[in-house]
């Protein structure tokens with residue numbers, strides 16, 4: 001029981017540290033990368049942004065493997081929270097990648113906001129949303145991600 005509680009708490013902490021979403025894409029699986037840190041949503045500078053970094057974002061969202069870094073998807077709002085991320089491509093969360101730190105990246109502007117194109121997830125057909133409920137997709141993909149995290153222990 002204690003083990004289960006520990007597992008659950010670690011998943012919740014992981015989810016709290018860095019939430020990720022894609023915005024302004026043409027499908028739910030591509031768009032501008034936005035990250036949440038300390039409750040604040042912001043964007044990622046494309047300095048040092050590559051397919052390995054994109055891979056981690058797609059994995060974190062429970063989507064298929066990254067196809068391309070994609071974009072541009074227009075200018076985001078808020079702070080540019082991350083730059084020069086150096087993922088190996090195998091991490092489960094962008095917060096596990098090497099990077100200089102979470103803080104406003106004043107050397108970047110929103111013109112440089114990073115994007116990704118993820119593959120359509122394999123499990124998508126197993127997790128259908130009723131027609132007309134596609135607006136729930138972000139919540140759905142978040143729940144799916146939590147389930148993946150639980151399954152990986």
Ligand SMILES: [Ca+2]
Pocket residue numbers: 048049050052053084085086087
């Ligand atoms: Ca990189």
